[in-house]
Amino acid sequence: MDKTWNNKAWFMVLPVLVLVAFNAIIPLMTVVNYSVQETFGDNVFFFEGVKWFQQVVNSERFHAALLRQLTFTFTILAIEVPLGVAIALTMPRRGPWVSVCLVLMALPLLIPWNVVGAIWNIFALPDIGLLGRVLNGIGLDYNYTRQPEDAWFTLILMDVWHWTSLVVLLAYAGLSSIPDAFYQAAKIDGASRWAVFRYIQLPKMKRVLTIAVLLRFMDSFMIYTEPSVLTGGGPGNSTTLLSIDLVKVALGQFDLGPAAAMSIIYFLIVLLLSWIFYTLMMRNEERS
Amino acid sequence: MARILLDNVAHAYGPTPRGLPDYALKPLNHAWENGGAYALLGPSGCGKTTLLNIISGLITPKQGRILFDGKDVTQLPTAQRNIAQVFQFPVIYDTMTVAQNLAFPLRNRHFPAAEVSKRVSEVAQMLELTAILGKKARGLTADVKQKVSLGRGLVRPDVSAILFDEPLTVIDPHLKWQLRSQLKALHRQFDLTMIYVTHDQTEALTFADTVVVMYEGEVVQIGTPADLLERPAHTFVGYFIGSPGMNVLPADLRGNHAVIGGGYEIELDRPYREIPPGTKLEIGVRPEYVRLSSGEEGIPVAVQRVDDIGRIKVARVRLDGVHLNVVAPEDARIEGDVSRILFQSGHVHLYADGHLVGGAAS
Numbered sequence: 001m002d003k004t005w006n007n008k009a010w011f012m013v014l015p016v017l018v019l020v021a022f023n024a025i026i027p028l029m030t031v032v033n034y035s036v037q038e039t040f041g042d043n044v045f046f047f048e049g050v051k052w053f054q055q056v057v058n059s060e061r062f063h064a065a066l067l068r069q070l071t072f073t074f075t076i077l078a079i080e081v082p083l084g085v086a087i088a089l090t091m092p093r094r095g096p097w098v099s100v101c102l103v104l105m106a107l108p109l110l111i112p113w114n115v116v117g118a119i120w121n122i123f124a125l126p127d128i129g130l131l132g133r134v135l136n137g138i139g140l141d142y143n144y145t146r147q148p149e150d151a152w153f154t155l156i157l158m159d160v161w162h163w164t165s166l167v168v169l170l171a172y173a174g175l176s177s178i179p180d181a182f183y184q185a186a187k188i189d190g191a192s193r194w195a196v197f198r199y200i201q202l203p204k205m206k207r208v209l210t211i212a213v214l215l216r217f218m219d220s221f222m223i224y225t226e227p228s229v230l231t232g233g234g235p236g237n238s239t240t241l242l243s244i245d246l247v248k249v250a251l252g253q254f255d256l257g258p259a260a261a262m263s264i265i266y267f268l269i270v271l272l273l274s275w276i277f278y279t280l281m282m283r284n285e286e287r288s
Numbered sequence: 289m290a291r292i293l294l295d296n297v298a299h300a301y302g303p304t305p306r307g308l309p310d311y312a313l314k315p316l317n318h319a320w321e322n323g324g325a326y327a328l329l330g331p332s333g334c335g336k337t338t339l340l341n342i343i344s345g346l347i348t349p350k351q352g353r354i355l356f357d358g359k360d361v362t363q364l365p366t367a368q369r370n371i372a373q374v375f376q377f378p379v380i381y382d383t384m385t386v387a388q389n390l391a392f393p394l395r396n397r398h399f400p401a402a403e404v405s406k407r408v409s410e411v412a413q414m415l416e417l418t419a420i421l422g423k424k425a426r427g428l429t430a431d432v433k434q435k436v437s438l439g440r441g442l443v444r445p446d447v448s449a450i451l452f453d454e455p456l457t458v459i460d461p462h463l464k465w466q467l468r469s470q471l472k473a474l475h476r477q478f479d480l481t482m483i484y485v486t487h488d489q490t491e492a493l494t495f496a497d498t499v500v501v502m503y504e505g506e507v508v509q510i511g512t513p514a515d516l517l518e519r520p521a522h523t524f525v526g527y528f529i530g531s532p533g534m535n536v537l538p539a540d541l542r543g544n545h546a547v548i549g550g551g552y553e554i555e556l557d558r559p560y561r562e563i564p565p566g567t568k569l570e571i572g573v574r575p576e577y578v579r580l581s582s583g584e585e586g587i588p589v590a591v592q593r594v595d596d597i598g599r600i601k602v603a604r605v606r607l608d609g610v611h612l613n614v615v616a617p618e619d620a621r622i623e624g625d626v627s628r629i630l631f632q633s634g635h636v637h638l639y640a641d642g643h644l645v646g647g648a649a650s
Contacts, residue, residue: 181375181376185373187345187365187366188373188393190393199381199383
């Protein structure tokens with residue numbers, strides 16, 4: 001049978017194309033445009049080539065922010081993924097408590113991000129915040145607005161509180177998809193609790209956990225709102241993550257060129273690391 | 289080696305049952321003899337799997353005791369009973385190889401490594417899995433996966449009974465025969481009690497020496513395949529087993545005759561006197577024992593159609609509003625759509641409220 005060629009079908013794709021162009025391609029190209037030019041205002045631009053890229057790549061300030069960003073991301077991944085799996089394992093699989101648990105778990109995810117920042121900002125204040133008062137009350141010298149370690153501690157605690165639920169929900173979905181027969185067979189095979197986790201639950205959760213790790217990686221690597229409201233990058237520069245630094249350069253100093261170059265490098269790092277993560281986690285899958 | 293005795297075992301899911309209808313499994317006394325091949329047959333939702341899970345210990349029954357060789361195991365967890373179970377959907381450990389899968393039950397019980405590998409290679413040979421021992425279990429086909437999960441049961445030297453919960457549901461038809469005959473061979477080779485749950489009568493009748501038929505949580509007949517065909521203890525058994533199933537007609541009793549619709553009398557093998565008034569009486573007769581007449585004798589019926597089902601032809605007829613399946617011999621006389629049927633005496637059974645009167649009912 002001859003194939004019917006009907007080029008009118010392209011018109012069907014057009015709306016999507018326009019949408020993608022407006023919300024992704026055009027803004028991205030604007031940034032690319034800025035990243036290779038210098039401006040002194042009045043919409044006058046000079047071509048600068050790769051100068052801004054060289055400047056960013058060699059800047060110690062950028063290195064420091066990148067290091068902070070990596071530290072933050074890997075710390076919260078190391079806490080949130082095991083913790084999320086552990087919580088999902090303890091949640092009931094049947095009965096009236098399931099919905100209660102799910103709603104409780106989903107609550108932090110429903111709070112607007114800047115509200116989360118504001119909540120923790122006040123909650124952790126050493127003089128009036130509950131957390132701050134309690135920590136100081138038990139004899140710790142805690143002040144997140146002055147001590148970098150305390151700021152980091154609060155920042156990570158906030159992120160764990162806000163986002164562990166996502167891992168819990170995904171891991172729980174993975175666990176719920178395991179048929180009862182697997183647990184029954186494991187009982188008959190005399191498997192220990194650990195063996196059930198290692199050989200049944202973990203393999204069945206692998207796919208959703210891959211997604212959870214990827215989502216948490218990307219989100220935490222691009223996090224802006226919560227730390228910006230909580231510490232604003234301080235004290236000093238101690239919690240200035242990449243995105244906060246970027247905003248400082250772009251809107252604080254109004255250095256459009258370097259900020260644009262930094263955005264692109266930032267974007268490429270996220271892309272590269274996501275790809276590495278994904279490849280590593282999927283490698284076993286393909287081998288067998 | 290175990291004789292499994294169920295002593296007044298019953299189970300209900302949910303809260304304390306108020307009456308018999310609340311039970312998923314109604315009180316049952318039965319002994320599964322050592323080395324027997326049993327089939328547990330019944331429609332979906334009749335309590336087969338519940339009964340199986342009670343024996344394997346995945347469910348603790350609400351009442352009654354389970355004894356293995358006289359030892360009460362009712363409260364014993366599954367892992368401590370010498371029972372293996374194969375499930376409807378193959379359960380394998382994805383990340384392990386076939387060999388590791390087979391070794392898993394032994395490793396969990398801390399057998400020495402030398403014995404583990406010896407048992408694994410024995411079982412692999414038995415099930416023809418030797419060639420793929422090193423393969424990851426994930427990529428196997430459903431029938432091989434099912435063999436691996438059976439192997440995990442056989443590998444344990446202490447196992448004395450293997451329970452099968454509709455194990456061939458997901459297997460391709462042409463492999464079903466192969467696996468089933470392999471199971472039978474294993475059963476002959478080893479002194480194992482096998483209990484095989486299925487809703488497929490062919491599977492049950494070909495696999496088992498003894499068939500246990502369940503209906504709405506109740507065991508309605510325990511017998512050999514021949515018993516089930518010749519003397520169904522319950523109208524359900526007659527209807528469920530055999531293809532087509534037994535004919536059931538409402539009837540009244542007059543001496544040693546049953547009176548059916550239209551006032552026709554059918555001779556019974558003996559007079560029945562023990563029937564209390566008010567019971568619902570029916571007669572049951574298999575299609576094989578009713579035939580279309582080739583002459584003038586018999587009860588007139590309306591013939592609706594004649595199906596050729598292979599070796600015989602079966603006619604679907606109507607007698608006073610009741611549909612019957614009867615054998616249609618080559619020389620059967622059908623005028624228009626009217627014919628006559630003959631009942632073969634000695635094979636017409638009387639049922640009171642569904643149960644065979646004076647029969648070998650459970």
